[in-house]
Every structure is written in C-alpha cells, then in structure tokens.
Amino acid sequence: MRTMLSTFLALLIDRPASHFWRRAAATALWAVAALATLPAAAQTPPFPGGPVTLIVPYAAGGLTDNLARALGQRLAERWGQPVIVDNRAGGGTVIGTAAAARAPADGKTLLVTSFGFTTNPFMMSHLPYKQSALEPLAMIAVAPAILFVHPSVPADDVPSLVKYIRTSGKPFSFASSGNGSSPHIGAELFASQIGVSIVHVPYKGNGPGLNDLIGGQVQGMFDSKAALAFVKAGKLKALGISSLKPSTLAPDLKPIAQSGVPELANFATASWFGVLVPEGTPKPIQSRLHADIRAVLDTPDMREAIDRAGVEPLPMTQAEFAAYLKSEAERWGPVIRDKNIRAD
Structure with missing residues (x-):
C-alpha cells in the first residue's frame, strides 16, 4: 500500500501543477517514508497488548x-x-x-x-x-450436583428419602469435600428446607467422601456426574439433580425441585x-x-x-x-x- 501511494505521489509531483500542490505532495511522501522506518516496538501491539x-x-x-x-x-x-x-x-x-x-x-x-x-x-x-x-x-x-445415597438407604426417590429422614428417628449423615464446600452447603440447604438436622462429615476432597459413601460409612452426598458410574455398578443410588430444570448433565434424573416435595420447590445448588x-x-x-x-x-x-x-x-x-x-x-x-x- 505504501508503494502504491508513493508512486501516486511521485506522479503528482511530476505533473505541471502549482507550487502549493507540489509541496503538499512532497510532504505526504516524506510522512509515508518516515512511517515505514519506525521500529516494530513503536507500533501499537494487538489486543490485549501483551501476555x-x-x-x-x-x-x-x-x-x-x-x-x-x-x-x-x-x-x-x-x-x-x-x-x-x-x-x-x-x-x-x-x-x-x-x-x-x-x-x-x-x-x-x-x-x-x-x-x-x-x-x-x-x-x-x-x-x-x-x-x-x-x-x-x-x-x-x-x-448442578446430584444427590447420591448408599443402597442401604430405603429410598428410591426424593419424596421417600425426605419421609425416611423425617421419620427414622436416626440422624442422617451427609459427606462433603470439606467444611464450607459446595456439597456441604448444599446438604445444609436441603436439610433446612425440609426442616431436619443432618450430621455433616467433612473430608479432604470429594474422593475420600465418595469412598466412604460407597462403603456405607455415610448415607448421602451431593457430588458430580462422574459418580454416576457407581450407580451403574449398583454401588450407589442417584435420586435427583439440584438444578431447577432438567439438566443435560443427567437428562434421566428429575430435578429435586420438581420431585413433588413442596418445601423443595425452589431447591437449587450448583458450583x-x-x-x-x-x-x-x-x-x-x-x-x-x-x-x-x-x-x-x-x-x-x-x-x-x-x-x-x-x-x-x-x-x-x-x-x-x-x-x-x-x-x-x-x-x-x-x-x-x-x-x-x-x-x-
């Protein structure tokens, strides 16, 4: 582009014209030549301008x-x-x-x-x-998290789990990946909305908590879709997902909010x-x-x-x-x- 502009300006200078136009054309040509000699560092870098x-x-x-x-x-x-x-x-x-x-x-x-x-x-x-x-x-x-329980828990859906927790007379234990973690707070919200207290068992990460859930040391846990592999193996049961609407992560699972338990109609938790x-x-x-x-x-x-x-x-x-x-x-x-x- 600069070459074309230079040629054009040179032709313009050679044409019979007023002194004013010859000087203007020469000035423009000088500016183009000066721009071409600028070092690369002086030119504006592309967005975002660096690492x-x-x-x-x-x-x-x-x-x-x-x-x-x-x-x-x-x-x-x-x-x-x-x-x-x-x-x-x-x-x-x-x-x-x-x-x-x-x-x-x-x-x-x-x-x-x-x-x-x-x-x-x-x-x-x-x-x-x-x-x-x-x-x-x-x-x-x-x-969104999936609600898993151990196969020994006598519940195959959210309403039967809520009924069991309310009437068993025994504390229901939830594992989590640590105090203040998403699975912990989600379990506390679940318990609060159905009006019960739970026993929270914190672990250092999801893995140890999931292992103890599979082993029956704890009864429930909110975890990710990765744990669905243990449902297929018969080691866990999945009762619902914590999204307000059906999720592509687990399309076969009904949202807990749509389980028919009135107190859980707005239940949702997600990382x-x-x-x-x-x-x-x-x-x-x-x-x-x-x-x-x-x-x-x-x-x-x-x-x-x-x-x-x-x-x-x-x-x-x-x-x-x-x-x-x-x-x-x-x-x-x-x-x-x-x-x-x-x-x-």
Whole structure:
C-alpha cells in the first residue's frame, strides 16, 4: 500500500501543477517514508497488548484449573499472545483471590474462580480483600450436583428419602469435600428446607467422601456426574439433580425441585465457574475481554472441553453474571449464618 501511494505521489509531483500542490505532495511522501522506518516496538501491539495471566485460586489438576487452561489456550490462539495460568492455591481460595484483587486494572490479569468467591465473605471474618475489588466479567459454566445415597438407604426417590429422614428417628449423615464446600452447603440447604438436622462429615476432597459413601460409612452426598458410574455398578443410588430444570448433565434424573416435595420447590445448588477482573479495569477493555471469552466459549472444541469436564455452559452478559453472583450471595448467606458454617 505504501508503494502504491508513493508512486501516486511521485506522479503528482511530476505533473505541471502549482507550487502549493507540489509541496503538499512532497510532504505526504516524506510522512509515508518516515512511517515505514519506525521500529516494530513503536507500533501499537494487538489486543490485549501483551501476555495475560489467569490466576486460579485452586491447585493444578482440579476442575477450575482444567477449565482455565482450556479457556487460556484458546484465548492465546485468538489473540496471538501468551496466556499464562497461575495457580495460587491455599486459604480456601483467599490467597489467589487477594492476588487478583491487588493486580493492576489493565485487563492483563484475570481471576478464574468458583463457588467460594460468593460464600467466603460469610464464612471468614477477615478477608485480605474487599469483594468489590473484583468485577464480574464472564460466566464459563455451572455444575448442578446430584444427590447420591448408599443402597442401604430405603429410598428410591426424593419424596421417600425426605419421609425416611423425617421419620427414622436416626440422624442422617451427609459427606462433603470439606467444611464450607459446595456439597456441604448444599446438604445444609436441603436439610433446612425440609426442616431436619443432618450430621455433616467433612473430608479432604470429594474422593475420600465418595469412598466412604460407597462403603456405607455415610448415607448421602451431593457430588458430580462422574459418580454416576457407581450407580451403574449398583454401588450407589442417584435420586435427583439440584438444578431447577432438567439438566443435560443427567437428562434421566428429575430435578429435586420438581420431585413433588413442596418445601423443595425452589431447591437449587450448583458450583459455578467464571472470570472476574480487578475493579477499575476500563469498560472498553472489559467489553472486549467479555466478547472474546464469549466467542471462545461458543467454539465447538471449547464446548467439547466443557462437556468433558462434566459441567454445563451457561452464556451470560456481564450484567447477568453480576446479578447471578448477587443472587448466590443472597441464597447462601442466610444458610451459612444459620448453620454457623466456617471454612476449613
């Protein structure tokens, strides 16, 4: 393009014309030549203008980390720039979340996080960051939980389980992946809505809790679709899923909210996975980041990665994601306070 413009301007100079036009053409030609000699570093780099870091407040290899890596890989391909996943596990997600809250608000540091972001303020009295220090950017996916019980429990659906828990005269035990975890708070919400108390048995992760459920040491647990393999083997029973509507994760399972138990008509619990940015990140940058993340989430290979992870994509606008997080806080705050739940 510069060559064509130079040729045109040279012809213009050679044409009989006024002194004014010859000088104007010569000035324009000089400007084009000067632009061509600018070093590459002086030219504006493509968005986002450098490497981007995805802070994940969980250990490598977990569900949130896997989703972050799948997202990061595809964003790097879209931007043509590095996207680095930085695992900052510890403190019940506090360490990584605090690091993201302190990061520059320039769009080059994002937080990929989950359920604990909305519940930690109710379970921890002194957080090293303000909740408002991070702004909702984009929802990635959700994972409603499945209600599993040991085969010895005399219930084959949610109504019969509720009746058994209410009338057995014995405490019903729920396993979870730890105090304050999504399975723990979900079980407490379930118990609260049907008006009973449960025995909560926390474990260090889902795996140990699931093993004891299979072994009959505990009676129930909210867990992911991966545990459905034990239902097929006859080692567990699946009674319902914790979404308000039927879920593609387990289409044969009726939502607990539609089980016919009036007290559970609004029962829902799910782990969510989303992206946040430091407060004050310019709105045009947020809009571009959101658009690029949504575009990546809509690609077939990213949808395949989400499906492999056992979660459901849940596209949202930024405003919808912010409203969702607000509703999560309103849902879980009273349960956490009422049961005096504290994180490990």
